[in-house]
Structures are given as C-alpha cells and as structure tokens.
Amino acid sequence: MTVVSDNIRNIAKVPSGSSVWFSSDLRTTDAGIVEPKWQEVKPDASGNITVDLTPGPAKVRFGGALAGDLHIIVPATGTPTLRSLISAALLIPPDSPVELLLAAVEQYFVENPVEGEGLDQTAVDARVKAVGDQNYASIDLVDDVAGKADAQATADALAARVPKPSAAGSSGQVLALASNGATQWIDPPTGGGGSVYVGAVEE
Structure with missing residues (x-):
C-alpha cells in the first residue's frame, strides 16, 4: 500500500x-x-x-x-x-x-529513439523491395519426347498381344477372341458363349 x-x-x-x-x-x-x-x-x-x-x-x-x-x-x-x-x-x-497526444508520442520517440531498424520506414521499404526483386526460376514447357515414346511402346505391346483376324470384318460385326487364341469377326451374339469380345467394326 x-x-x-x-x-x-x-x-x-x-x-x-x-x-x-x-x-x-x-x-x-x-x-x-x-x-x-x-x-x-x-x-x-x-x-x-x-x-x-x-x-x-x-x-x-x-x-x-x-x-x-x-x-x-x-x-x-x-x-x-x-x-x-x-x-x-x-x-x-x-x-x-x-493532435496533442500525437505530438507527445512523436517527441517521446525523438528523445527515446528505437534501437536497431525498429519501425524505420526506410528499412521497411528496403525489405519490401528486396522481396520484390527476388528472381524465381521460370518453368519451361518442353516436349516430353521420351514420355511419348514410352506410351507408344506400351500401345504397340498391347496391340501385339491381340491376334489379328484372318479376314476383314463387315460393318456391325465384333472381333471375337476364342478360347484357342484365334480371332475372327462375327455378328454380335445374343446369348452366352466361350468367346471374349474385344472390338467392333464401326459403320
């Protein structure tokens, strides 16, 4: 007290x-x-x-x-x-x-300066400029030749695994892969069977 x-x-x-x-x-x-x-x-x-x-x-x-x-x-x-x-x-x-309060605060900081950079406007402006001037590496859009080659090779390998039919199909027919590995063009089936259908002839 x-x-x-x-x-x-x-x-x-x-x-x-x-x-x-x-x-x-x-x-x-x-x-x-x-x-x-x-x-x-x-x-x-x-x-x-x-x-x-x-x-x-x-x-x-x-x-x-x-x-x-x-x-x-x-x-x-x-x-x-x-x-x-x-x-x-x-x-x-x-x-x-x-106005009197602002003048008093200003006079206080004149008589009691802040050590270091503090809130000095010049230092703040310099920092902002330094950040704005930073150089960033540009991103170049290049043609991925190797990627395209890999994709084409994969497509060719898949195509090679599907046996080619001995004759061309007619419009509306589908390519059937039988259990013995042979392929042929047939009319679309209406029931079950032992074939796998892998494509269709476009009209």
Whole structure:
C-alpha cells in the first residue's frame, strides 16, 4: 500500500472542510480484487489528508468540483503527495486533443529513439523491395519426347498381344477372341458363349 497525503486549502488559503473521494475501476491485484467503490477522506482542521491506497490506476474527486474525476496513478512505493500525482496526470489529461497526444508520442520517440531498424520506414521499404526483386526460376514447357515414346511402346505391346483376324470384318460385326487364341469377326451374339469380345467394326 502507498500512503498519499497533502494539505488542501481554497484560493484564500482557508483550510478545506470538504471531503476528498478516492476510487478505482474494477481491477485485480496480487492481493485480491479492487472494487469500484468510493472512499471518503475528510481533512483535519488544518486541511491535511492522509490515505493509504492500493497502487495502480485510481480516480480522485473533490467535493463541489465541477471538473469531474481526475485520473491518477498511485505508485507502488513511497509517500507521494496528492498534488504530485495530480500534476503528473494533468501533463496529458484524458480529454486532450488528438493532435496533442500525437505530438507527445512523436517527441517521446525523438528523445527515446528505437534501437536497431525498429519501425524505420526506410528499412521497411528496403525489405519490401528486396522481396520484390527476388528472381524465381521460370518453368519451361518442353516436349516430353521420351514420355511419348514410352506410351507408344506400351500401345504397340498391347496391340501385339491381340491376334489379328484372318479376314476383314463387315460393318456391325465384333472381333471375337476364342478360347484357342484365334480371332475372327462375327455378328454380335445374343446369348452366352466361350468367346471374349474385344472390338467392333464401326459403320
């Protein structure tokens, strides 16, 4: 826990008699859960407040304030003043214009440059160009002479295994392979038989 303290007075240096409220969004810590419930802290007669807070994001609200909640960060250790936490938060308040936030981020990287290539645009462009310039071997479509020869040889071998008939057939006849290995052209059969039919004569 971190003890936060301060002295609160109005612009006329009169000690404040109004309470200060502290809270947090629902979150977890190593010790448990921080509920989003407001904690009232009443100043003493001199306007002094002291409160023990869980480190992390927090909100503070002053009684009678119209500005709403102030978002602060409670450090993990030490005894900070409330004014130091508010001052740190007001460097870039939550409702800052986008232009101010972008300028702050740009200035941060100017003062804290990223080591190595990082997100340097020149390095990114160089990498993209290097990938685009890579040469890939073209695929040549060549005539597969050897493949064609193999296919023709296979077809010739199959044709040689089929005995040629002794005479030409007539239109509509089929080539029959008998059980003795001889072939002849016959009319299409209408029933069973001991022949195997391997072709037909086209009309």
